[in-house]
Amino acid sequence: MNPSHTWNLVDQYITEHLIPHDPILEQVLSNNREAELPAQDVSASQGKLLQLFIRMKNAKRILEIGTLGGYSTIWMASALPADGSLVTIEHNPHHAKVAQSNISLAQLENLVEFRIGNALEQLAQLDAEQTEPFDLIFIDADKPNNPGYLKWALRFSRPGTVIIGDNVIRNGEIINENSVDPSVNGVKEFYTLLSQESRISATAIQTVGSKGYDGFVIGIVN
Ligand code: DHB
Ligand code: MG
Numbered sequence: 001m002n003p004s005h006t007w008n009l010v011d012q013y014i015t016e017h018l019i020p021h022d023p024i025l026e027q028v029l030s031n032n033r034e035a036e037l038p039a040q041d042v043s044a045s046q047g048k049l050l051q052l053f054i055r056m057k058n059a060k061r062i063l064e065i066g067t068l069g070g071y072s073t074i075w076m077a078s079a080l081p082a083d084g085s086l087v088t089i090e091h092n093p094h095h096a097k098v099a100q101s102n103i104s105l106a107q108l109e110n111l112v113e114f115r116i117g118n119a120l121e122q123l124a125q126l127d128a129e130q131t132e133p134f135d136l137i138f139i140d141a142d143k144p145n146n147p148g149y150l151k152w153a154l155r156f157s158r159p160g161t162v163i164i165g166d167n168v169i170r171n172g173e174i175i176n177e178n179s180v181d182p183s184v185n186g187v188k189e190f191y192t193l194l195s196q197e198s199r200i201s202a203t204a205i206q207t208v209g210s211k212g213y214d215g216f217v218i219g220i221v222n
Pocket of ligand 1: 166
């Protein structure tokens with residue numbers, strides 16, 4: 001059998017067994033397709049993984065860089081306590097509009113703060129506002145800017161903050177020394193920074209499933 005076909009079927013098997021049907025999350029994915037957002041939402045099993053991290057960490061303050069249609073936002077925000085908060089940054093106004101409507105559908109408006117605009121600018125703005133440190137930061141925006149996002153993530157961290165980066169394997173392209181893909185090169189620079197940075201202890205997990213062969217960086221701030 002074609003391996004990616006098996007990965008998909010196994011992802012479906014995992015989802016059927018471990019992830020109860022959630023009509024709102026399913027509606028959100030369908031809204032994102034209807035609105036023609038790029039099909040780059042995390043998978044259900046990955047959304048659940050993010051949610052489990054939030055529960056394991058008892059995270060109360062989350063920063064998400066790259067909202068897209070808010071599917072991962074909902075997975076994470078729905079694990080927050082009533083006094084928790086999630087700040088999510090989205091550059092594309094159309095994506096942000098779809099995401100805001102999805103967050104309303106999930107009745108999570110009280111927990112989610114949207115910051116619409118260029119993420120590096122929004123992060124500088126958060127800094128100017130002297131934002132409190134976050135408990136968990138999920139980096140899932142344009143990959144060429146990953147190095148900049150990591151620098152800001154460290155700035156908004158304290159010991160124990162968990163930093164997660166999506167799409168850090170990219171079908172194995174990260175080991176292609178001749179890649180001219182700015183996303184691949186952004187991710188490679190992200191690894192280089194992580195390797196040089198004493199403030200964070202990190203690893204990466206390779207994942208296969210409905211999103212192909214990719215993975216997460218997972219780190220904790222020392
Ligand atoms: C891409 C970006 C993502 O965040 C993702 O999860 C999958 C693919 C991309 O830019 O190709
Ligand atoms: Mg992603």
